[in-house]
Amino acid sequence: xxxxxxxxxxxxxxxxxxxxxxxxxxxxxxxxxxxxxxxxxxxxxxxxxxxxxxxxxxxxxxxxxxxxxxxxxxxxxxxxxxxxxxxxxxxxxxxxxxxxxxxxxxxxxxxxxxxxxxxxxxxxxxxxxxxxxxxxxxxxxxxxxxxxxxxxxxxxxxxxxxxxxxxxxxxxxxxxxxxxxxxxxxxxxxxxxxxxxxxxxxxxxxxxxxxxxxxxxxxxxxxxxxxxxxxxxxxxxxxxxxxxxxxxxx
Ligand code: PEP
Numbered sequence: 001x002x003x004x005x006x007x008x009x010x011x012x013x014x015x016x017x018x019x020x021x022x023x024x025x026x027x028x029x030x031x032x033x034x035x036x037x038x039x040x041x042x043x044x045x046x047x048x049x050x051x052x053x054x055x056x057x058x059x060x061x062x063x064x065x066x067x068x069x070x071x072x073x074x075x076x077x078x079x080x081x082x083x084x085x086x087x088x089x090x091x092x093x094x095x096x097x098x099x100x101x102x103x104x105x106x107x108x109x110x111x112x113x114x115x116x117x118x119x120x121x122x123x124x125x126x127x128x129x130x131x132x133x134x135x136x137x138x139x140x141x142x143x144x145x146x147x148x149x150x151x152x153x154x155x156x157x158x159x160x161x162x163x164x165x166x167x168x169x170x171x172x173x174x175x176x177x178x179x180x181x182x183x184x185x186x187x188x189x190x191x192x193x194x195x196x197x198x199x200x201x202x203x204x205x206x207x208x209x210x211x212x213x214x215x216x217x218x219x220x221x222x223x224x225x226x227x228x229x230x231x232x233x234x235x236x237x238x239x240x241x242x243x244x245x246x247x248x249x250x
Pocket of ligand 1: 234236
């Protein structure tokens with residue numbers, strides 16, 4: 001079965017609820033009846049409810065950018081999978097490089113979050129990717145293997161179907177430097193082969209691996225033409241309805 005392409009927006013810490021509402025006013029008409037790709041928008045926590053209200057019935061799903069691994073507890077400032085599900089979120093980004101870099105998230109922590117997300121039927125978009133120094137030192141594959149093994153540790157093949165992985169080379173995020181389609185494709189191949197080792201060929205063949213890192217309307221088509229690239233995780237260019245719609249229509 002061909003893998004359905006998956007285009008996700010990561011709004012990071014941008015947009016108030018009113019600005020989120022404005023985005024959907026412009027965006028939904030631009031992607032009305034778009035069936036080819038799965039479309040997901042991940043606003044910050046305070047805009048999730050507004051986004052869900054705006055997108056209901058449109059075919060655009062709404063996710064969070066992070067969550068805690070516990071169902072509840074004394075974790076000031078955190079948000080649980082149960083809370084996200086209760087307001088109607090369906091997806092969650094886990095282990096984004098900004099969470100790894102600024103909030104010290106490790107593969108072990110991301111693995112715990114992934115298990116909780118799966119238990120609570122949130123579709124996880126799990127991020128992996130090397131920093132520039134690792135690429136320059138020829139360590140990209142080693143990093144991708146370590147991260148893939150770490151985040152997927154203890155996950156059973158039978159539970160793995162909802163998982164989406166995003167390959168996001170850190171040197172390409174927010175920098176305007178996009179990985180070439182070949183670089184991205186090679187990295188996706190490394191991740192997919194490792195997933196086949198860990199969880200079997202069937203899981204690996206149906207796994208959607210997204211590319212993220214300065215995806216824009218003018219480079220989305222070339223990236224999406226690669227057989228190994230099943231979608232995009234888009235930061236900056238997802239903030240504007242016209243620009244994100246152009247990417248959806250790559
Ligand atoms: C991201 O935040 O996941 C991302 C890829 O950002 P940008 O598209 O701005 O590089």
